[in-house]
Amino acid sequence: MSTRRVDKLVEQLGVAHISKSQVSELAKHLDGQVEAFRSRPLDAGPYRFVQADALPMKVREGGRVINVHCLLAVGGSSWLSPASGSELEA
Structure with a gap:
């Protein structure tokens, strides 16, 4: 995602300007959260969908x-x- 797009997005959230380094830090933080979500254990359910x-x-x-x-x-x-091992139950 470009700095310009992120700048427009955060402007809608009330932040006046965001620098390239802030965009980079935000991306690193979000990458970590996405990876944690994708690698979470699935036995903690139930999960609604x-x-x-x-x-x-x-x-x-x-x-x-x-x-x-x-x-x-x-x-x-x-x-x-x-x-049930790995079978999905509903």
């Missing part, structure tokens, strides 16, 4: 066929059980 998708469909409206999208969302809570 929402899975969303869209199904394109053709429908007849006003005497003509148009494209629409049917939005689908499913929510759940899953966790890894010690008794």
